[in-house]
Amino acid sequence: MLEGKTFFFVGAGNICESMVKGLLSTGTVRPGDIRVSNRSNQERLNFLRNYYGIVPVDNKKSAAGEADVIILAMKPQDIYSALQELTGAVKENQLIISVLAGIPTSLIEDGLGLAVPVVRAMPNTSCAVLESATGLCAGRYTNQDQLGLAAEIFRKMGEVVILEETLLDAVTGLSGSGPAYIYYLVEALEKAGENAGIPRELARPLVLKTLVGAAKMLLETGEPPEVLRQQVTSPNGTTMAGINELNKGNFQGVIRRAVLRATQRSRELGRIIVEKQCAQQ
Ligand SMILES: NC(=O)C1=CN([C@@H]2O[C@H](COP(=O)(O)OP(=O)(O)OC[C@H]3O[C@@H](n4cnc5c(N)ncnc54)[C@H](O)[C@@H]3O)[C@@H](O)[C@H]2O)C=CC1
Numbered sequence: 001m002l003e004g005k006t007f008f009f010v011g012a013g014n015i016c017e018s019m020v021k022g023l024l025s026t027g028t029v030r031p032g033d034i035r036v037s038n039r040s041n042q043e044r045l046n047f048l049r050n051y052y053g054i055v056p057v058d059n060k061k062s063a064a065g066e067a068d069v070i071i072l073a074m075k076p077q078d079i080y081s082a083l084q085e086l087t088g089a090v091k092e093n094q095l096i097i098s099v100l101a102g103i104p105t106s107l108i109e110d111g112l113g114l115a116v117p118v119v120r121a122m123p124n125t126s127c128a129v130l131e132s133a134t135g136l137c138a139g140r141y142t143n144q145d146q147l148g149l150a151a152e153i154f155r156k157m158g159e160v161v162i163l164e165e166t167l168l169d170a171v172t173g174l175s176g177s178g179p180a181y182i183y184y185l186v187e188a189l190e191k192a193g194e195n196a197g198i199p200r201e202l203a204r205p206l207v208l209k210t211l212v213g214a215a216k217m218l219l220e221t222g223e224p225p226e227v228l229r230q231q232v233t234s235p236n237g238t239t240m241a242g243i244n245e246l247n248k249g250n251f252q253g254v255i256r257r258a259v260l261r262a263t264q265r266s267r268e269l270g271r272i273i274v275e276k277q278c279a280q281q
């Protein structure tokens with residue numbers, strides 16, 4: 001279903017590059033089938049063309065009119081100006097995928113003034129290594145085939161979960177932002193290893209293999225994390241001593257608050273952007 005489809009990215013930043021890298025490495029999408037536009041940064045477009053062989057475009061209207069799939073990948077704050085640029089070019093038989101945090105599908109449908117199929121997606125940057133966790137929901141005018149195409153695109157780059165739109169902000173707070181939490185944990189572990197006397201160049205491989213090994217154990221054994229944790233935790237041993245310290249800092253509570261705050265921020269972004277737009281009209 002994906003072979004021969006053409007893609008147009010509006011916004012050529014981090015998530016665009018992660019998706020381009022992922023899509024090309026699947027072998028199903030050819031560089032010539034990916035067009036990309038950015039706002040006033042020719043250097044970035046040149047880099048993407050030279051490195052990935054994809055096609056930079058200046059004329060967004062004509063690129064939007066020609067693509068099978070249009071992927072909105074600008075910051076949420078830039079959505080209205082982007083929609084303005086695309087109005088009149090997009091047709092009802094195209095698929096729009098928005099990866100924007102906080103932006104509801106209805107805003108895009110109404111902004112384009114068209115009964116156009118929109119899929120709101122929340123992938124993460126691990127698209128680049130085909131290990132994204134992506135949440136998807138369908139807009140008002142999206143049929144099962146169109147949702148299926150979006151799911152296929154992201155399934156090529158990892159795991160896909162289809163849910164109600166009301167849950168997309170929570171997906172953003174959990175797995176959209178999630179890689180950053182994990183990288184932050186890795187940073188903290190590396191520094192902690194150094195603090196305990198292990199040179200940084202040795203701490204890093206120890207931490208990375210611990211991370212990958214634990215993820216693989218979770219995936220391959222199918223055991224719940226608490227069971228695997230208990231297998232490491234000897235009574236009155238070293239792990240218990242370490243976990244007691246984490247509990248003193250309310251580790252689980254901190255993580256819960258982080259995901260909740262990121263979820264709220266996603267909702268807030270959508271609300272603020274709509275309010276600002278209404279105030280300007
Ligand atoms: N970075 C991440 O890990 C993830 C980001 N997202 C979402 O993806 C979107 C983009 O995020 P990033 O790639 O990190 O941002 P970024 O700032 O790296 O890239 C956005 C790009 O869009 C361009 N842009 C803005 N308005 C435009 C327009 N009208 N036409 C063409 N290009 C335009 C900007 O010049 C910029 O280069 C955001 O809405 C974010 O919520 C979603 C999942 C993960």
Ligand SMILES: O=C(O)[C@@H]1CCC=N1
Pocket residue numbers: 101172176177
């Ligand atoms: O930080 C952000 O707003 C975006 C959305 C999910 C990941 N990065």
